[in-house]
Amino acid sequence: MLTRYEYGGDEFIFVELSESMSLEVNFQAMAITKKLREEKVKGLLDICPSNASYMVRFNPEDIHPDELISKLKELEQTVSVDDFEITSRMVDVPILFDDPWTNEALMRFRDRHQDPTSTDLEYAARINGFGSKEELIKAITDYPYLVSMIGFVPGLPWCYQMVPQEKQIEVPKYVRPRTYTPERAFGFGGAFAVIYPVQGAGGYQLFGTAAAPIYQKEQSLHDFKDSITFPRQGDIFRYRSITMEEFQSIQQQVEDGTFRYLTREITFTPKQVLEDPKAFSDDVLGRLYV
Amino acid sequence: MIKVMSPGLQTTVQDNGRIGYYEVGMPPSGAMDKYSLTVGNLLVGNDENAAALEITYMGPVLQFQEDAIIALTGGEIPPKINGQPVPMWETLSVKAGDELSFDFVKQGARVYLAVAGGIDVPLIMGSRSTYTLCGIGGLEGRPLEQGDELNIGNQSKHQVPVGTRVQSEFIPSFSKVNEIRVIVGLCSYRLTEESKQRFFSIDWTVTTEANRVGYRFKGERLNFVEREQPFGAGSNPSNVVDLGYPIGSIQVPDGVEPIALLNDAVTGGGYATVGTIISTDLDKMAQIKTNEKVRFVAVDIEEALQARKENKQKIEKLKQQLFQL
Amino acid sequence: MTGAAKKVLSPIPGVFYRKPSPDKDVYVKEGDAVKEGDVIGLVEVMKNFYEIKAEAAGVLEKFLVNEEDVLDAGQEIAVIVAES
Numbered sequence: 001m002l003t004r005y006e007y008g009g010d011e012f013i014f015v016e017l018s019e020s021m022s023l024e025v026n027f028q029a030m031a032i033t034k035k036l037r038e039e040k041v042k043g044l045l046d047i048c049p050s051n052a053s054y055m056v057r058f059n060p061e062d063i064h065p066d067e068l069i070s071k072l073k074e075l076e077q078t079v080s081v082d083d084f085e086i087t088s089r090m091v092d093v094p095i096l097f098d099d100p101w102t103n104e105a106l107m108r109f110r111d112r113h114q115d116p117t118s119t120d121l122e123y124a125a126r127i128n129g130f131g132s133k134e135e136l137i138k139a140i141t142d143y144p145y146l147v148s149m150i151g152f153v154p155g156l157p158w159c160y161q162m163v164p165q166e167k168q169i170e171v172p173k174y175v176r177p178r179t180y181t182p183e184r185a186f187g188f189g190g191a192f193a194v195i196y197p198v199q200g201a202g203g204y205q206l207f208g209t210a211a212a213p214i215y216q217k218e219q220s221l222h223d224f225k226d227s228i229t230f231p232r233q234g235d236i237f238r239y240r241s242i243t244m245e246e247f248q249s250i251q252q253q254v255e256d257g258t259f260r261y262l263t264r265e266i267t268f269t270p271k272q273v274l275e276d277p278k279a280f281s282d283d284v285l286g287r288l289y290v
Numbered sequence: 291m292i293k294v295m296s297p298g299l300q301t302t303v304q305d306n307g308r309i310g311y312y313e314v315g316m317p318p319s320g321a322m323d324k325y326s327l328t329v330g331n332l333l334v335g336n337d338e339n340a341a342a343l344e345i346t347y348m349g350p351v352l353q354f355q356e357d358a359i360i361a362l363t364g365g366e367i368p369p370k371i372n373g374q375p376v377p378m379w380e381t382l383s384v385k386a387g388d389e390l391s392f393d394f395v396k397q398g399a400r401v402y403l404a405v406a407g408g409i410d411v412p413l414i415m416g417s418r419s420t421y422t423l424c425g426i427g428g429l430e431g432r433p434l435e436q437g438d439e440l441n442i443g444n445q446s447k448h449q450v451p452v453g454t455r456v457q458s459e460f461i462p463s464f465s466k467v468n469e470i471r472v473i474v475g476l477c478s479y480r481l482t483e484e485s486k487q488r489f490f491s492i493d494w495t496v497t498t499e500a501n502r503v504g505y506r507f508k509g510e511r512l513n514f515v516e517r518e519q520p521f522g523a524g525s526n527p528s529n530v531v532d533l534g535y536p537i538g539s540i541q542v543p544d545g546v547e548p549i550a551l552l553n554d555a556v557t558g559g560g561y562a563t564v565g566t567i568i569s570t571d572l573d574k575m576a577q578i579k580t581n582e583k584v585r586f587v588a589v590d591i592e593e594a595l596q597a598r599k600e601n602k603q604k605i606e607k608l609k610q611q612l613f614q615l
Numbered sequence: 616m617t618g619a620a621k622k623v624l625s626p627i628p629g630v631f632y633r634k635p636s637p638d639k640d641v642y643v644k645e646g647d648a649v650k651e652g653d654v655i656g657l658v659e660v661m662k663n664f665y666e667i668k669a670e671a672a673g674v675l676e677k678f679l680v681n682e683e684d685v686l687d688a689g690q691e692i693a694v695i696v697a698e699s
Contacts, residue, residue: 006475008536009566010594014476021522021531046312048534050558051522055534057312060598065591151315151534151558154424158532165521172525173560177543190560191522192532198424217426228415228426229314299627299663347627347660347688394626395688498629498685501661580628580660581685 003076005069010060011045013068015076016053021191024081025052026148026160027270030234031084032075041071049233050149051158051192081270088234090144090288092262093195095239096247097121097137097208101182106206112176120205124171124188137241139169140207143281145193146273147235153200155215155229159193159237163277177203184210186239193239197229211242211250212259222260236266236284264288291355292405294438295389298350300501303409303428303440305341307553308417315557318537319419319427322502322553322576323400326364328605329460330404332612333361333381333450340408340445341418343434345401346501347579349392350434352403354384358442359406359452365398365464365577379461381454397464398577406450410443421554423503450612460608462574466582467493470571471589471597476539477530477562485512485545489564493583494548500580502554507584512545514562524560532560538567538575540586550575568594570601618697621671622679625686629660633682643675648698655693658686673697 004016015032018025033049036056043062048055058068098121110116115123125136145159161168173189178201181187185196187204194204197215214231216224223230231237242250253259264287273280294301304327307320321327321344331340343350349367362369362378369376370391376382378401384390392401411418411429420428429438478486494507514527522531528544535541535551541561542548550567552575567575568589578584589597625631633641633656643655649669656667669675673695680692 004479007473007566007591007594008476008563009473009538010569010591010598012536012539012566014534014536014563016477016533018520019523019531020520045309048313048557050532050534052531053533055312055536057536060595061602064595149532149534149558150313152532152556154311154315156315160522168521170522173529190524190529190531200423215424217424217431227314229316233313299665300661348665394624498660499662579688581687582628 005072007065008055010065012055012057013065013072014053014055015072018052021052021160022165023146023160023162023274024270026146027081027084029054030086031079031081032072035075035079036072041068048151050151051160085267085269086234087265087267088232088236089263090236090238090266090284092288093237093239094211094242094246094250095186095208096211096244097241098133099209101209102185102206105178105180105182105185108180109174109178112174112178114172114175121207124169124205124207127171128169136169140193141239141241143277144236144238144284147231147233147237148192150229150231150233153197155197155231156194157214157231157235157237160191161193162236162273162281171205173203174205177201181206182209184213186210211247212254212261220257221254230261238285238288262288291442292440293353293355294434294436294440295351295353296436297434297438298345299348300346301350301434302344302420302422303341303411304344304419305417306339307419308415308421308427311415312557316415317421317554317557319421319502319553320417321402323364323402323573325462325573325601325605326400326402327404329379329456329608330361330363330402332609333363333379333454333456334359334404334406335446335448335450336404336406336408337445337447340404340443341411342405342409343403345392345403347395347399349401352390354386354388354390356386356442358384359450360384361404362401363404364401366396367401368393368396369401377455379456381450381452383452395579399579400576405442406446408443408445410441423554454612456608457611460604462577464577467585468574468578468583469585469587470575471568471594472540472565472586473568473591473594474565474588476536476564476566478564480514480528480530480562481564482513482515488512489548490586490588493585496578496580496582496584497547498580502552504549504551504555505575505578507548507550509548512542512548514545528562529560530562532558534558535563536566538569538572539563540565540567552576568597570594570597618673620676620694620696621673622691623655623667623669623693623695625658625667625690625692626688627658627660627665628686628688629658629665631680631682631684631686631692632657632659633678645675645677647675649673649675649695667692669695671695671697
């Protein structure tokens, strides 16, 4: 497919690299936006890499949109994913699956769901060919995710599992969005896992609750010292299923102000991920939990 | 200090917005009608980015605890000082103890109260704008409440004589039927040709879901081109692989009701966006109320840039006039 | 004997409701006596519910709008006839 360059009014350019999601296209968006950032083009206000596309905001008094589009087209031609190296963080993200809070929320909105008679986990397990919700949780937590986009609300990470497409979990969004989603809910929609940073509306299937915040406006925890949002595009998140006991213990640490995410720095290339996702995943998990 | 005797329907502190954090999902917030904010700040001699109060539909009752220079701009929600009508679009002086209140909204939707020195609240990520969804900026991240006290800052650049008026050519006019210019694009390929035409040929009615996050419109159903949904997009024909939403972009979830995303909007998501309101017309959009009508008009990028240029020239011309007085 | 008729206006645009919630009774029926400050209906806009109150005591003679009508700002909602 040909890349689409589109005006988003007179202040934005939207570039759709592909209509469908893949790791390859996300790496391409990441590589182009990284290069664009380095070039410090005058008049650029925001550079927003997204899943299979990216978007920039600019000041048209500084640069004509068509000149900017030419610049972006040039980058598309010259930036290659082959020699692209990503330095980011591996992060252990503890999740309490099948928890009371998201269960309460999803039961309240059954009339907006594809299958009012089962829970979101049961429904997602069934349509993805798993025998039980436990098998689905295992598949979700077995392989790590690439944080492929940040947005919707501050800090919400779209996470795309680093497995071949045939192993990807895919679920529809709610028939009609919920008006309520609890804070830190772990959800799934399309091929993406997310954590809702704050309470609000939402349409993703609800599977669990993250034990620790990913958004903290008070900035009292160590991980939020520099930014009120924790996730960064390019991070590798490993969702880990935890017990209620561990959940409560983490909650306590968050309250005491002592909680820190388990993170390690990693440098990798798209090629490593794409050629052998299993080996890459084993390597990530091995190095994260040394 | 300004004391809030009653808060109005939704009164928030806003400046020109929080720019540069879109990539972490932080919308810009800021005044919905930037033209009116700018003129208000000019009339009180402020820096153009000083924070003012954005008042929506129904005015608050405010008591000034100190003498102040103020100006009221934007939609017509007629202001009164100690019960006596006072003009909008003019530099006014208030004394300690004076009470500012408002009549019912006559035209437009939002009025801006600029105070010489600006409203003094902490800068969060470079802006004083309130973003209520995450509870940041403004006064404790929320709309004003009864009993709140607002400090007046020192962002005043020069003194403007009381009684300075904006000439009528600089005062926007309001209507119940509005043309809003849009650049078609983004994922407009998802709409059928017929729906694309219908989008620009009917009058859309603003629903009650019309706020700083976005405006939802009632009109008729729009249809999407049938296709096998691409991987990762979700099953509804209005779904796309989650992507960034420009400010002013219009999406049509399930084809039912278009939503224009505005200052406090979500920064991305999985609905096909079909076009974007040009930046100049966002000011006009901000002054349109529930139950009023909007006709979208397709323009190209050059027309959008021309409108933007004219808007900037208008502000420059106004500055020259005001500061020659 | 009837006194002066006074119209109750909506200060804001929005959807008009005569009931506090769909399964409850209406706040007031036509012909009911109202006191100053009594809620006679709600107007919903921007997810806020604004209470419309009687500004004077009297008899609520007539509603001029229907349940769930979308009102303009300043639109007349009801007529209250003051007690004499």
